[in-house]
Amino acid sequence: MHGTATDEERLSILKSSLKHPDYELWIAEANREIVGFIDLWIIHDFCHGGKLSYIQNLYVAPKYRGLGVGSQLLQKIIERAKERGASEIHVVTRFDNERAIQLYKKHGLTKESLQLEKEFEQTTLT
DSSP states (O other): OOOOOOHHHHHHHHHHHHTSTTEEEEEEEETTEEEEEEEEEEEEETTTTEEEEEEEEEEEOGGGTTTTHHHHHHHHHHHHHHHTTEEEEEEOOOTTOHHHHHHHHHTTOOOOOOOOOOOOOOOOOO
């Protein structure tokens, strides 16, 4: 489920994403320290006839979990998806990530589909 990119490669991916008009990254700070982040992709989907939104990453530093940081980030990204004209918001999480599942449910997300995946043998990024 996780790639093998180096920190340098991950930074390159982030910089590239930040240049894309359909990508947003929101940061939570406390005492001038990044304590969490969430990102959003807007996808133009011809089958749905409009825009869909996808949360790709949501992370809160361990010592800030349970303090509402994730909830604030999630609420902000839901608002942004609506403002950007998305008709739906999607997120994928592991079955055993009960804390995240409860957070998503608290904000109105429901189990609507099953996502299947297949991991590929890792190759170096170019």
